[in-house]
Amino acid sequence: MSEADHLTPSANPPIDMTRWQQAATPRERARAGIAARSxxxxxxxxxxxVREDRREAIALLEEQSAIRVPDLIPLRYKRMSASPFTFYRGTVLIMTNDLASTPVTGIPVQCVGDAHIGNFGMFRxxxxxxxxxxxxFDETxxxxxxxxLKxxxxxxxxCGRANGIKEKARRAAVMRCVHTYRERMKQFSEMxxxxxxxxxxDVTETLDRFESTQGGKRNRTLREAAMKAAVKDSDAAAAKLTYFEGGKLRFRSDPPELVPINELQDYADLDALQARIDTLFNQYRHSLYEDRRHVLDHYQYHDSARKVVGVGSVGQRAWASILVGRDIDDPLMLQMKEATYSVLEHYCGASPYATHGERVVQGQKLIQSTADVLLGWSSFLAEDGRQRDYYVRQLWNGKGSIDIDHLNDLGLSxxxxxxxxxxAHAHARxxxxxxxxxxxxxSDEFDQAIASFAVSYAEQNDEDYxxxxxxxxxxELPCSKRD
Structure with missing residues (x-):
């Protein structure tokens, strides 16, 4: 039985995404798209x-939490409880269950699965x-x-509501969002x-173009994110998260967010845990192309720690490992994050890949314009005898997150x-x-429809929150008193 089988089924039959057969010619494909409107x-x-008092929706979160690290569930709920937006970030399963009851075009793509505005950013x-x-890409x-798109x-x-942006400006931002998707899809279809x-x-070129068409108005939030991303690399990660002792870099202790492997109290045999991480790393190496393995082989392992990440991801097992190349000033920080079922699988069919780690990695390579060169996957057998799947990537490779909590109307747009x-690019690919x-x-008929849906579903999110x-x-739900 797969982990997805533990979910409460939708009242609707699964959506068969294999029924769509791409026509041979552009004209036939165009006609098929128009026909999908029926x-x-x-x-x-x-x-x-909008429906009130949906305890059954919250029950889906509880079922999802059942396969995560129990000690971290209160922290997950704590982070989700901060605002309606942080709650939304952790409820992709609830929304996917809801979308399964709405009209579906039947045109398949490699979906992101959790394409909210906080899951986009910058990287080198x-x-x-x-x-x-x-x-x-956890849900891809x-x-x-x-x-x-919804x-x-x-x-x-x-996000606009959380930041106090007025209703008219929020709708304008949603409309521009959908309009951009529609226009870019048209352009990609003609290329x-x-x-x-x-x-x-390209971040610099895009911000320059935006500012040239907006009377020179600088988008400070996005500019500041770009400046921070430029220096966010393994050197910065090592300086923040590790210290030097006994000739090696060791992880700092900052529970529950960062716990060195030798301090984990919920594992009976730490030596066995280290052996599993060694196995995880060795199997990951074999998932890389030979030239990437050549790069990785120039680094020597020093230490690992359990690292809590995100909002909706809290409770999934995630490890950080520090390696060193030429010398102590040449660190490489890798993140190994657990991959479980995608919320889409229950509604659209199981993944064709052997492991969820490979599902995430192959999906990312299909979707993302330039994937991390050290992106790979791995698995190992846990203490309970179950296989745990992981994907591996650089922790920071110029990654820049947007401060979405302080976006004004211009920044949101x-x-x-x-x-x-x-x-649109991911879907066109x-x-x-x-x-x-x-x-x-x-026309803007679809744009208007999605803008109306966004308002209604935001109200549903408020009700569920x-x-x-x-x-x-x-x-009835556990919640941590500290973060």
């Missing part, structure tokens, strides 16, 4: 009926340029393209495929447009861009 009319995407490409793209799997649009609306594949969003560009572009059409807070207050 199953899912453009205006139908606006509809969402192998050519040392700072690019903007999707940066979270084949699914309907519109689910990703998840993004709702996050723009919720040679290889040209579309290699296209990317610009960021949402950049996210929509990247999402992996799906039928001509069919999607023709389904969307040349209120239930979540109530259950924490009553003690």
């Amino acid at each position: 199953a899912a009319p453009l205006e139908s995407h606006a509809i969402w009926q 490409s192998p050519s040392a340029r700072l690019v903007f793209d999707i940066n979270d 799997a084949v699914g309907p393209w519109e689910w990703d 998840r993004l649009a709702v996050s723009v609306e919720i 040679d495929y290889l040209d579309a594949w290699y296209d990317h969003l 610009d960021l949402s447009r950049m996210c929509a560009w990247c999402l 992996t799906g039928d861009s001509i069919a999607i572009a023709n389904y969307l059409g040349g 209120a239930v979540f807070k109530k259950l924490i207050k009553s003690g």
Whole structure:
């Protein structure tokens, strides 16, 4: 039985994403896209009926938590309880369950799965340029393209509410987001495929272009994120998270967020744990191309620690390892993060990959314009005899997160447009861009529908958040008193 089988089934039958057969010619593909409107009319995407007191929705979170580290669940709920937006970040399963009851176009892509506005950011490409793209792939799997776009649009609306942005400006930001997706999909559908594949969003060029069309107004939030990303690398990670002792770099202790492997009290045999991490690392090495293995072989292992990451990801097992190359001033920080089932698998079919680690890595390579050169996957047998899957990447390789808690209306609009560009690019690389572009059409009818859906679903999120807070207050859900 797979982990996805433990989920409460949707009332709707699973969506068969294999039924879509891409036509041979552009004209036939265009007609197929237009024909998809019969199953899912453009205006139908606006509809969402808000329901109150959905304890069954919160029950889905509890089922998801059952396969995570028990001691970290109170911390997960603590982080989710901070605001309606942090709650939204942790409830991709709830939204996917809801989307399964809405009209579906049936046009498949490699979905991000959790394409909210906080899961996009900056990172350094192998050519040392700072690019903007999707940066979270835990849920990636084949699914309907519109689910990703709805998840993004709702996050723009919720983020705007959290930041006190007025209703008119929020709707404008959502509309620009969807308009950008629609326009970019049309452009990608008209490009040679290889040209579309290699296209990317250069951060400096994009911000310069935005500012030139906005009377020179600087987007300080995005500019500051770019400056921070430029210096966020393994050197910075080692300086922040490790110290030098006995000729080696050792991880600092800052529980529960960072716990060195030799301090973990919930493991009976720390030597056996270290052996499993060694196995994890060795198997990861074999998932890399030979030239990447050549790079990795120039580094020597020093130490590992359990590291808590994210909001919705809290409770999934994640490790950080520090390695050293030429000397102590040449560190490499790797993150090994547990990969479990994608929320999409229960609704759209199981992944074809042997492990969830490979699912995440192969999905990322399909979606992202420039993937981490040390991206790989691994597995090992845990103490309970179950296989645990992981994907491995550099912890910081120029990664820059956007301070979404302080976006003004200009920042929200610009960021949402950049996210929509990247999402359209991901879907054009992996799906039928001509069919999607023709389904969307040349008017703003779809844009208006999604903007209306975003408002309704943001209100649903508020309702579910209120239930979540109530259950924490009553003690029915555990919540940490510290972060």
